[in-house]
Amino acid sequence: MGFKRKKTMWFQRSLLNNMAIAFVISLVFLTTTQLVSSVPPPTALRQLPTAQVHPLPPSLSQWHDPQQSGDYFDQVQTVAVNYLIWSTFPVAVYVEPPTLVEQAVPFMANRAKTWVTAIEKAVQEWNFYLPLKIVEQAKDADIQIRRSALPLRFNRSNQDGENRKLPILRARSAETRFELYVKKTTVAAFDPPSILSHRVAVSIRPDQAAEYLQAAARHEIGHALGIWGHSAQQTDALYFSQVRNPAKISARDINTLKRVYQQPTRLGWNLAS
Numbered sequence: 001m002g003f004k005r006k007k008t009m010w011f012q013r014s015l016l017n018n019m020a021i022a023f024v025i026s027l028v029f030l031t032t033t034q035l036v037s038s039v040p041p042p043t044a045l046r047q048l049p050t051a052q053v054h055p056l057p058p059s060l061s062q063w064h065d066p067q068q069s070g071d072y073f074d075q076v077q078t079v080a081v082n083y084l085i086w087s088t089f090p091v092a093v094y095v096e097p098p099t100l101v102e103q104a105v106p107f108m109a110n111r112a113k114t115w116v117t118a119i120e121k122a123v124q125e126w127n128f129y130l131p132l133k134i135v136e137q138a139k140d141a142d143i144q145i146r147r148s149a150l151p152l153r154f155n156r157s158n159q160d161g162e163n164r165k166l167p168i169l170r171a172r173s174a175e176t177r178f179e180l181y182v183k184k185t186t187v188a189a190f191d192p193p194s195i196l197s198h199r200v201a202v203s204i205r206p207d208q209a210a211e212y213l214q215a216a217a218r219h220e221i222g223h224a225l226g227i228w229g230h231s232a233q234q235t236d237a238l239y240f241s242q243v244r245n246p247a248k249i250s251a252r253d254i255n256t257l258k259r260v261y262q263q264p265t266r267l268g269w270n271l272a273s
């Protein structure tokens, strides 16, 4: 969608050497981001806590938009737990460091470093509105952000209702998914309460210029923090498509986030024992 990606040396070499790879790379320009929800079976849903409203974190309760620029809350989807809301702060974020394999190859080491720097900048941007902290260990994280290449996905949907003979292969530049789990708190020694919790996994491909990596991370972290939907305006970080001049976090993004956090959720409440 008008989004140009800088080709790397590696890509250019592949392009010359391998026609099959050249085919795939040409499709990389059709970038999309993907939201993936896990849906528990209906029997499990009945046992989930009732949805209730958590107190607004101070950073959001203090947020006021004097311009009254509006929001796109009506585009935010509810999931099995209603809204995806964090209730324990700071939210722990893990940013995948360069791996040993990457460190062994200067090109990959540099690319991984650029990626880490860009992602951490995006974490800091959101930290102003919701407290986040970067943790060293993936196991301690609420949100894990990784570089893993996303598999190409066949897209059989089509707007005019006809069946296409060939499905369109779409390469995704980023993806955010969440899963639910039961957290045992360690506050009480006996019979600690079990809290319905969620974890989010974000994948962002490393083969982009730093500015676009940061924009992709800004966008995906917005999903991870609870904006489970897209804006129709290019001036919002959660605009549905990648653009040449990516938007910063906008007042509309934060107005939307604040409205999400004013909603009831099943997350963060005790499960009946």
Ligand SMILES: [Zn+2]
Binding pocket: 033, 034, 219, 223, 229, 230, 240
């Ligand atoms: Zn998105």
